[in-house]
Amino acid sequence: xxxVAAQDDNAALPGPCSRWPAExxxxxxxxxxxxxxxxxxxxxATLQDGPxxxxxxxxxxxxxxxxxxxxxxxxxxxxxxxxxxxxxxVPPRVEYALTALGTTLLGVVLSLIDWAGTHHQDIHQNQIAxxxxxxx
Amino acid sequence: xxxVAAQDDNAALPGPCSRWPAExxxxxxxxxxxxxxxxxxxxxATLQDGPxxxxxxxxxxxxxxxxxxxxxxxxxxxxxxxxxxxxxxVPPRVEYALTALGTTLLGVVLSLIDWAGTHHQDIHQNQIAxxxxxxx
DNA sequence: CCGTATCCTGAACGATACTG
DNA sequence: CAGTATCGTTCAGGATACGG
Numbered sequence: 499x500x501x502v503a504a505q506d507d508n509a510a511l512p513g514p515c516s517r518w519p520a521e522x523x524x525x526x527x528x529x530x531x532x533x534x535x536x537x538x539x540x541x542x543a544t545l546q547d548g549p550x551x552x553x554x555x556x557x558x559x560x561x562x563x564x565x566x567x568x569x570x571x572x573x574x575x576x577x578x579x580x581x582x583x584x585x586x587x588v589p590p591r592v593e594y595a596l597t598a599l600g601t602t603l604l605g606v607v608l609s610l611i612d613w614a615g616t617h618h619q620d621i622h623q624n625q626i627a628x629x630x631x632x633x634x
Numbered sequence: 635x636x637x638v639a640a641q642d643d644n645a646a647l648p649g650p651c652s653r654w655p656a657e658x659x660x661x662x663x664x665x666x667x668x669x670x671x672x673x674x675x676x677x678x679a680t681l682q683d684g685p686x687x688x689x690x691x692x693x694x695x696x697x698x699x700x701x702x703x704x705x706x707x708x709x710x711x712x713x714x715x716x717x718x719x720x721x722x723x724v725p726p727r728v729e730y731a732l733t734a735l736g737t738t739l740l741g742v743v744l745s746l747i748d749w750a751g752t753h754h755q756d757i758h759q760n761q762i763a764x765x766x767x768x769x770x
Numbered sequence: 771c772c773g774t775a776t777c778c779t780g781a782a783c784g785a786t787a788c789t790g
Numbered sequence: 791c792a793g794t795a796t797c798g799t800t801c802a803g804g805a806t807a808c809g810g
Contacts, residue, residue, distance in 0.1 A: 534670030578760030624714030
């Protein structure tokens with residue numbers, strides 16, 4: 499098992515003259531580590547229409563490795579964002595689903611994805627323009 | 635300078651689909667690399683009230699290194715999310731500000747931060763419960 | 771079918787030193 | 791003041807192989 503880096507830096511940082519309340523930095527960072535993680539985001543978004551099995555998730559998310567899928571699911575489960583339900587059958591079946599909390603995150607994630615779809619073309623053009631300007 | 639890895643994944647994201655259109659994965663990943671990055675997020679959020687100078691940003695964001703601040707600003711600038719304005723004065727002054735596009739991202743980012751503030755306590759409790767269950 | 775265990779590489783990041 | 795250049799480390803994450 500890899501290190502999971504679940505460190506709790508909710509404690510205040512020593513930085514008096516910050517615009518950001520120092521304690522919120524840790525909070526934001528913690529949330530970003532989950533809500534901003536590309537695999538977590540994709541898994542949450544993929545579960546939006548209902549429970550899915552491990553293999554279904556793997557097929558639904560091209561490019562994810564077994565390792566990262568398992569790791570991501572464990573994190574989400576630990577955070578209470580998804581549930582894992584194993585059915586004692588043959589062959590074995592395991593289903594993952596969003597919790598109520600996970601569903602609240604889904605809203606935010608979908609906003610992000612929506613923003614992506616709306617603006618990625620603009621961004622791409624900006625990048626081309628910027629790179630062209632640098633080439634001078 | 636670090637590699638910038640500006641890979642080109644095209645195709646628009648049409649809308650919610652039960653399975654992920656493979657071509658949208660790249661798009662999402664690209665956006666996540668910006669909108670989900672902790673430093674980018676913090677910089678954008680810090681610029682919400684108006685333009686700031688390099689040093690101000692550094693003070694406003696505890697824990698960011700010079701290197702990452704510069705790198706993050708360059709990325710955001712390249713994506714057309716922030717502007718860089720240098721005034722030919724003595725001493726030199728450079729101001730960074732959100733573009734219109736950057737402001738649209740700000741909304742999403744603030745949602746994310748809001749979600750963080752609302753639920754991080756729950757998440758923390760879930761983690762404790764999960765860890766306790768594992769300890770058996 | 772649903773994972774876990776191990777190895778390994780390259781990218782991210784911080785620290786430090788230097789410049790216009 | 792506002793960066794750039796370089797180095798060293800850490801670690802995320804892919805590939806692979808194996809177990810329940």
